[in-house]
Amino acid sequence: MWKRNKVWLIKPPAEHPLEAKYRPLLESLVPPDPMSKLKLKRGSPREEFPSLDGNYTCMARVLDLHMYTRQFNRATESGVIFDDIIRPGLEDPGTRTGPMTVGCLAGDAQSYILFCDFFDRVIEAYHSYKVSCDVMQExxxxxxxxxxxxxxxxxxxxSCEVSVxxxxxxxxxxxxCSRGERRQLLTLxxxxxxxxxxxxxxxxxxxxxxNQETKDKGIIMDGPPASLIKTxxxxxxxxARALWVSDDGTLAVWVNMEDHLRLVSSRNDANIQEAFATICIGLLKMEALYKKLRHPFIWKPHLGWVVSSPAEVGTGLKASVTIKLVHLVTHKRLDNILDxxxxxxxxxxxxGMYKICNRQTIGLTEVELTQLVVDGVNLLIRMEKRLENNEGFDDLVPAQK
Known part of the structure; x- marks a missing residue:
């Protein structure tokens, strides 16, 4: 069992005074344009603008020719261009009836700064959260x-699961990232x-x-998931992909998958309190160790913890509980209630089993997001019980968010 230390409200990572003073100025300066050194054989923005017919991603919702033109001749210092950003949504356009996806991925942390007018709108569309430099993520x-x-x-x-x-x-x-970068990340x-x-x-x-030891725990990775191939x-x-598993089976750490690191705590019961505690303790310890090696986790004050997908910026946290729903899943009001x-x-x-998880990851703290799941699951169970008894649940429906 994990050692329990008292963990308090975490402020943004400590910075040296000069770094804190000059970082906003440095990030506001126009960097040397890497695009001028790239000899890309492309047409005009109008000729290169992608077809978005039948594309149901957030990317397609916010992208038009005017925005595409503004981003067209930009590149980050590591060579990420805007077409790299939107390619995941072009490869996997989603479906009309399926869950909404962001349809884009950042190639590096600078992508969120250089292409901010695009990413900020995607974040707003996906999370219903207005990004502002005046509001700091906690x-x-x-x-x-x-x-x-x-x-x-x-x-x-x-069962339940918490990941970050x-x-x-x-x-x-x-x-x-290059193969060399990926291998360096694994070494780190x-x-x-x-x-x-x-x-x-x-x-x-x-x-x-x-080996067989991990296969017995249900961990089998014969090949990359289709989603990773498309993106x-x-x-x-x-x-350079790897998996660390704790001896007691309460924590797993994936290396170089969708992000550099993903910590996962899964349980065969629904005690999300314990799963969340495991994640908190493990994450804070790992953060301290990475800082000691002078490679801290990426943090932007207005975005929080920055990862490759705008669907997970802010906290990077997903909390879920698997529950039994027979009657409520067919109810016409379910989508509105979940919203x-x-x-x-x-x-x-x-x-008859369904996984309930948080959609939003930014604008609230880790505790607040997990509390949304806890309170929501309890409410959905109450509604399910009402329906089992042929009773209504109008009085339980929450006010519009």
């Missing part, structure tokens, strides 16, 4: 502030996880080395 890893995460009705709940993504300063994101992760394992015992596996994240598979609760639903493997 984090709260005090798991004791979470209430009710260990008191679900066991007759309606099965992080990217490391000075490296490109998985869609754009090995150093951190070796020291991490002194306090929290565990073992690191390469994808090739996932380009699956390049050079399985080179008001700021939650989304996904069908689980077992019949």
């Amino acid at each position: 984090s709260d890893f005090n798991y004791d502030n979470l209430k009710g995460g260990d008191a679900f009705d066991p007759a309606y709940t099965e 993504a992080r990217c490391v300063e000075d490296y490109c994101f998985p869609t754009h 992760a090995k150093k951190v996880l070796d020291e991490f394992s002194e306090e929290f015992p565990g073992k690191l596996y390469s994808i090739d080395d996932l 380009g994240v699956g390049r050079d598979w399985p080179d 008001r609760l700021r939650l989304c639903i996904e069908k689980a493997c077992l019949h």
